[in-house]
Amino acid sequence: MLDNKEIAKQVIEGVGGKDNIDSVAHCATRLRIMVKDKEQVDETEVENTEKVKGVFYNSGQYQIVFGTGTVNKIYNEVTGLGISGTSKGEMKKESKKQGNAFQRAIRTFGDVFVPIIPVLVATGLFMGLRGLLTQEQVLALFGVAPADINANFLLYTQVLTDTAFAFLPALVAWSAFRVFGGSPVIGIVLGLMLVNPALPNAYAVAGGDASPIFMLGFIPVVGYQGTVLPAFIAGYVGAKVEKRFRKVVPETLDLLISPFGTLLVMSVLSLFVIGPIFHSLEEVVLDVVVWLLSLPLGLAGILIGGLNQILVITGVHHIFNFLEIQLLANTGVNPYNAIITSSVAAQGGATLAVAIKSKSKKLKALAYPSALSAFLGITEPAIFGVNLRYIKPFIFGLVGGAAGGFLADILNLAATGMAVTVIPGTLLYLNDQILWYILSNLVAIGVAFGLTYLFGYSDKMREDIEGSNA
Structure with missing residues (x-):
C-alpha cells in the first residue's frame, strides 16, 4: 500500500506535472486542482491511483474525490511537494475566468443562491416536523386533539416556518x-x-x-x-x-x-x-x-426524473434552486423535489448493483461508499466514479429516475422544503406522504439496480476498459 506522499506524487504526475498546475485547494471530500492545460491530464492514471474514488473536470478545476479525512492528508502532501495552495474562495475567483459565458453565468447564479439554501433547508425541515406534530393520527397517540394544541405554540411554529420566506x-x-x-x-x-x-x-x-x-x-x-x-x-x-x-x-x-x-x-x-x-x-x-409539473399521465415525472442527472454532469442543475424557492414561496409545496429525489436515488441503485456484481476489490471499495453518498443526496461520486465510466449503469440510472419520478408525479408527492433528497429528504415528507415517498424511491432504486445488475455491468467490461487504457 502506497503512503500518502507517494499518492500525492502520482496525482501530480497524472495531471501533467508541477508545470501544469496553477494552484490546489480542497473541500470536505475533493482535491481541487486548477490546471493550465486540461489536455495534459492523464485521467486514467489519476483514476487508477490508490485511494482515488472518482475524478471529473468542472468549473475550471480538475476535482479528485478522496473522501473525508483522506483529502486533507493528500492536500498537505501535495503542497509539501512545492505546489501552491490556495483557498476555495481564491480558486473560485480564478475558475470564474474559465468556461464560456453561459457556464460563468450559471456559476455566478449558484454563488448567489447556495449560501441561502441552508436556512431554506432548515425551514423546510421545520415545516415537515410541524406537519408531523399537528397530524390528528400522531396527536392521538398521545391522547391529544388538534384543538388542544396551545395557540402560542402554534404561533411559535409559524415563526419558525414563515420567517425565511417572508x-x-x-x-x-x-x-x-x-x-x-x-x-x-x-x-x-x-x-x-x-x-x-x-x-x-x-x-x-x-x-x-x-x-x-x-x-x-x-x-x-x-x-x-x-x-x-x-x-x-x-x-x-x-x-x-x-x-x-x-x-x-x-x-x-x-x-x-x-x-x-x-x-x-x-x-x-x-x-x-x-x-x-x-x-x-x-x-x-x-x-x-x-x-x-401538471402534465398528465406522469409525463413531468418521466421527463424531470429521467433527465435531471444529465444536468448534474453539466453543472447547470443549480439554476433550478431558483425554481424550487419560487415554488415554495408561492405555493407552499415543492413537487419538483420529490421527482428529482428519484433521479438521485436511482444513480445510487445503479452504483450499488456494480458494487455487488463486481469481483474487483478496488471497484467495490469505490462503489459502495459512492452508492451511500447518493442515498444521502450527493451523486457526483457515483456518477463520475462509477456509472459514467461504464456508461450503461448511468443510462439505467436515468431509466430508474424516470420510473421513480413517474410514480412520485402520479402520487402528487410534494416536499415541504428543498435541497435534501433520498434518506435526509424523508424529513420533508413527515406527513401522510411518507410511505409513498419511500415507495417512489424504492422503485427508482429497484429499477436502476435490476437493469444494471442484469444488463449494465460485468467484470469483462471493466477489464476491457482497463485494458484499452493501459
Missing part, C-alpha cells in the same frame, strides 16, 4: 450584493424595503384581500414577499451603483454619501421599475414550471 428578498439581495462586490448590509436593507409592511402584502393582493398602490397613476406597487428575481436583479444593479458611487465620491464623504445614494437610487429602481417588471416575468416562469 424576508426572502432580503436574503437574496444580501447574497447578490456580496457576490457582485457591494456592501452586503446595504443589500439587506434594500431587500427589506421590498417587503416593508407599509406596502400592500403580495399574498394579500394575490388573494384579493388588498390592492396595489399605483404610483404616477399607472405603476402598480406591492410588497415582494416570497419573490426572488426582483431581489436578485436589484442586488446585481445595486452593487454596480454602489461601486460607482464609491469610485466618484471623495473618501472623506464616502461613508455619508455612498450608502445614502445607493439606497435612494435603488429604492426607486427596485420598487417602481425592477420590481414590477421582473415580478411579472417571475410569475410567467413559475406558471410554466407549474404547467410542466
